[in-house]
Amino acid sequence: MNYFLTEEQQAIIDTAREVAVKKIKPVREHYDATEEFPWPVVDEIRKADLFGVYLPTEYGGLGGGGFELVLAVEELSRACGGISLSLAATALGTFPILLFGNPEQKKKWLTDIATGKKLAAFAITEPEAGSDATSMKATAKLDGDHYVLNGVKSFCSNGEVAEIYSIFATTNPSRGARGVSCFVVEKGTKGFTFGKKETKMGIRASHTYELVFDNCRIPKANILGKEGQGLFVAQATFDISRPGVAAQALGIAQGAYDEAVHYAHIRRQFGQTILSFQSSQHLVADMATAIEAGRALLYSVTRAMDKDLVPAMQNSEKSGKSVYEELKKVSDKRWTKESAMVKLYCSDMAMKVSTDAVQLCGGIGYMRDFPVEKYMRDAKITQIYEGANHIQRNEIGAMVTKELAANKE
Numbered sequence: 001m002n003y004f005l006t007e008e009q010q011a012i013i014d015t016a017r018e019v020a021v022k023k024i025k026p027v028r029e030h031y032d033a034t035e036e037f038p039w040p041v042v043d044e045i046r047k048a049d050l051f052g053v054y055l056p057t058e059y060g061g062l063g064g065g066g067f068e069l070v071l072a073v074e075e076l077s078r079a080c081g082g083i084s085l086s087l088a089a090t091a092l093g094t095f096p097i098l099l100f101g102n103p104e105q106k107k108k109w110l111t112d113i114a115t116g117k118k119l120a121a122f123a124i125t126e127p128e129a130g131s132d133a134t135s136m137k138a139t140a141k142l143d144g145d146h147y148v149l150n151g152v153k154s155f156c157s158n159g160e161v162a163e164i165y166s167i168f169a170t171t172n173p174s175r176g177a178r179g180v181s182c183f184v185v186e187k188g189t190k191g192f193t194f195g196k197k198e199t200k201m202g203i204r205a206s207h208t209y210e211l212v213f214d215n216c217r218i219p220k221a222n223i224l225g226k227e228g229q230g231l232f233v234a235q236a237t238f239d240i241s242r243p244g245v246a247a248q249a250l251g252i253a254q255g256a257y258d259e260a261v262h263y264a265h266i267r268r269q270f271g272q273t274i275l276s277f278q279s280s281q282h283l284v285a286d287m288a289t290a291i292e293a294g295r296a297l298l299y300s301v302t303r304a305m306d307k308d309l310v311p312a313m314q315n316s317e318k319s320g321k322s323v324y325e326e327l328k329k330v331s332d333k334r335w336t337k338e339s340a341m342v343k344l345y346c347s348d349m350a351m352k353v354s355t356d357a358v359q360l361c362g363g364i365g366y367m368r369d370f371p372v373e374k375y376m377r378d379a380k381i382t383q384i385y386e387g388a389n390h391i392q393r394n395e396i397g398a399m400v401t402k403e404l405a406a407n408k409e
Helices: 006-025 028-034 037-046 066-079 081-100 103-114 173-177 232-264 279-319 322-332 335-365 372-383 389-409
Strands: 118-125 139-143 144-159 163-168 180-186 190-197 208-219
Touching: 006 037, 006 066, 006 173, 028 081, 028 118, 028 139, 028 372, 066 081, 066 118, 066 232, 081 118, 081 144, 081 163, 081 180, 081 372, 103 118, 103 163, 103 372, 118 144, 139 232, 144 163, 144 180, 163 208, 163 232, 173 180, 173 208, 180 208, 232 279, 232 335, 232 372, 279 322, 279 335, 335 372
Parallel strands: 118 163
Antiparallel strands: 139 144, 144 208, 163 180, 190 208
């Protein structure tokens, strides 16, 4: 399918594909088995300048937007969903700074992120606060020129390998959801340590950790936006970050499809290739159609989002106001519904396509020394993180209901 990419966008795909084929594919099985963090591969992603494809040129980025990010994530995920998460999880941790950071904050943190010198992470989930983020127990109390942060965050992607963290905590418990704030916490800050390293079913090359804050003093200047804006920060972040999960899922689905169809084309049974059977062809037809439908939805949504996001980023550099403030000037539209749609569709599609890939390959597809079972394990998490898919359906349903009510007025 011709998606009418610019030369720069095609160059991003070509560069990411070269990294995926030459640097990720040969070692993906090793990192999946050992659960080591793939620093040598991350260095290659850094050298290819992929960490800054969506960040302004003022900080060393390419000056693109969400579309350029999903192009890179999709291609890397086509080889390994776990290794690609070093980029995708860094973007998730970066978006709160990009959207709500003031000029000083953006200059301080975005430059090292855009060049790949430092990875970022995002932490909102807690042992008793998953889909319901408003029930978080972590607190941040103002003490002079610092906030004192206490609490535990769970399931943090990029775990202990990141150096810049977007952290959510309650600054005013009596205000409930409106008492949550967002802070940037740097690795090495006294009182900030790491707890349990999670052992996972999939994306095993990505480190997932528990973060522990024990009287961790962070400068007052590290708050993003204002006190009580934390959930606005999280919601605005998810509106533009969830397509990144969709891109990861899409890449996983495409990788599983590629491996399975190649095998079905050469594997012979009953005197003919598996792919020559009509039942196999129907399975492959459904897989190919679902992948292309997911890609069309993802690309169209991210391109539409960038019509607002990219000008807002450019205007922010001129005005000194936050990107979020500039977004409100460009358009009052929120992308909650569409962002949830692409995350929902692509992740459900990836789970089905990767499962069908295992089925198409038969017994060998179930074996650890054949790649399709890994794609199936990696696909599952895309239905869960950044909002489980039943939450995405809630978001979509709520926005549809809101739109219907607005049209009646």
